[in-house]
Amino acid sequence: MSRWLWLCMLLFASRVCAQGQLQFDAPWGPHAIGFKVVHLVDSSRSWGDGHDPLTGLSVAAMHERPLQVLVWYPASAAGKPMVYSDYLALLASEDGPVNESAIIPRVIEGQLHGWAGSNPLSGYQAIAAQPVHATSAATPASGSFPLVIYVPSDSNAAFEDDVLCEYVASHGLGKAH
Template sequence: MRILAAIMLAVTLPMTSAAYARATDATNVPPTSAITSPTTQLPAPTGPFAVGRNVVHLVDTARKDPWIPAQPRELMVSMYYPAQQGGGQRAPYATDEEIRLLLAGQEMTGVPVQALSKAGTNAVVDAAPVNGSYPLVVLSPGFTASRYTLTALSEELASRGYVVAAVDHAGESFGTEFPGGRMSTCVACKQIDAGTPLSVVAETRAHDVAFLLDSLTAREPVWPHAHLIDTTRIGMAGHSIGGASAAAAMAIDGRVRAGVNMDGSFDGAVPVAGLGQRPFLMLGTDSDSRPGGGGDPSWDEAWGRLRGWKRWLTLVGANHNSFADTLALAEQAGLPNQTALRGGRAVDLTRAYVAAFFDQHLRGVGQPLLDGPAPAYPEVRFNKP
């Protein structure tokens, strides 16, 4: 199945053959002739903290990269954290070359690179942290996408008192810049197209996360602010195959106490034995997450295997790309939105429900928002298979 797709500007790509089919539907391709290069801006976080950001490069010398076996496995990680108020340089959204490669991979023409690469963010580079003990949330992007596509969610969680590790997995995005300007491209794409199962991606990412946690919690941690992390309160969320990777990581690493899958096929990531009593949130769309049939069968399978606290929520009117912030940025850049749910509103909904989930299950603070439909969020449907 063909990987490249032209669904919408800067979107994360699907992880299953069924989702690939949706991605290549020509009716989803919007016109680009009228797009200009306006300023774009991520929404302001709603929490009480300012947000800081550092970037960490990790090399797992004990593990070969599955896509380029001659090389060790590498990760690029953006660390977001509660920071002291004050000025400073705003963290860049992405480099021009990363966005250029994304647009080329998406086969999009006429879209100004800097409409995305220069998007305004809210995190300050190397800001002084607010000392404390905070839960850690790992975020994993969709296949072919980079960690920057989850920037709005990263900033929101950090503003609410979380440490966030947004991960780029080498060889699995159209373009991720490594130290020295070295660019990692989607080596995995050709191998997946040639028949390598997508489950290999989720399994690889699960081990990436275990290595990341080892590196952050070691006696000599790789991140200078690692003392902020409460190692007993770790969760993970991901979009598309990143969501399946959250379940896969929980299956092999008991340190991950709670997980969220944002519209990704599970593809067996939840084992038959389940994930114990650990909580899991399934946040999807109408098109591929219809309880009881007519959607992605892996969601029904995963639901039956999850034995702890669980919710299956649908963002009515959303599409696969609504869970990443790039859809909202694309709207600001002038790209018509083909979905019923506006990109900016989808970001608000995603931030609200993911944050509520982790507040309840990593902080122990009850969240009525997770108990049933809320008048403030009529687009969110609670499914009860």
């Protein structure tokens, strides 16, 4: 069975690579999509090794583990437009809110350079500038909707499946049609 799975994955990957990028063409739902970030803490777990993960400077170990929670929700009207680099900026605040605004552009640029490797950076900068479907500060749609909890894979960014989360929110988070 595992050989069959590997063959399917290889065929899928070769098709995606041949296209240059995966195209998402499922129909979007009737709702505008809102997005917000909520920073929480887990007081049952300590966090950190005494060094700031972004700057490397010595800091006191935190007594609570920070949790970055991303919320996509059905909205009654769109809010402030977002681009993909708004998602990349979230990498800077995975371990808590960022107090130094100069860190965010450095984190975005570092991620783009990491993806680009020896390839020209301009293609990745173009991706970072592309609009996304979600908008910030959007007014939530009235009504009650099911809560969908999505957890990214190990050591990946919370927004790794942003298109899926936007798509589900556009349909009212699982609301039957």
